[in-house]
Amino acid sequence: MEFMPELPEVENIVRDLRPKLCGKKIIGLKMTAQTAIAGHGSVSLAAAKDRTIEEVTRKGKVVIMQLSGGYTLLVHLGMTGQLLYSDKSPEFNRYAELYTRVLIFLNGASELRLADMRRFGWVEVMEGDKALTYIGRLGPDLLTIDLETFKARLSVRKIAIKVILLNQGIVSGLGNIYADESLYRAGIHPCKKGDTLSSEEIKGLYDSIRDVLEEAIRSGGSTIDTYRLPDGNKGRFQDRHRVYQRQGKPCMRCGTKITRMSLRGRGTYFCPRCQEETV
DNA sequence: AGCTCTTCCTGAAAGC
């Protein structure tokens, strides 16, 4: 159960869903179990009924579905969320059967559902400017941000760089796994404060993040595979972890044992030699 | 501004 959808997984989901959903009309919605509706200024989910899905995009980890009439459907997968599409007679996996939270019925006998065991995920329908306001509060997406913006947003912060990277209001898309992996590749200690990073370090981190994200997207992430084989094919990105959940194991670069620490309540993995704390 | 702590939720894993 290794989903933890971060930017690469959400990117793959959006790429997969876009051609399937665009042009489809929402003919009904059903909330199951306890609902997972966020309250960022939303209207009732029912407002999405009879609207057509015009575009499917994302920003950071948030899936954005533009609906006709100026409405927007947002989906966040939290930790364990899956967005499952089916146009066959709904035959989903056991996970989906157990943990479905929201069902969206589409024309053409197809449906989309949010299944989410731990219920940190949510869906929300917004009208007009509300969605723009919410999306605008998210920092620039890390797959498309330019170096100057990246530098400007990081270098003014006096907090640990990992905390910066996880704050979706500063830059969006990274979660715990890719934050650690990116910092490792850049050779930067997770606790180093943003305003103490040199230009070279910021450039190195920028490149590392881009590399990690693109590699993860190419390797299929993990969530994309749950569309068809939820309990089987899980993607390959976890095989590429160099520090995440590798505490006690040798660093692939220098052999030093990977360390685990808790940073703001998040498990944080790094190589104490390659990511020396210099300040 | 930034830190710590708490809440949400559930299953895996560790402790006894």
Place this chain on the structure above:
DNA sequence: TGCTTTCAGGAAGAGC
């Protein structure tokens, strides 16, 4: 063996 506790994680909120 079997019950109980702890932990993990994204995001938001409270209080200092």
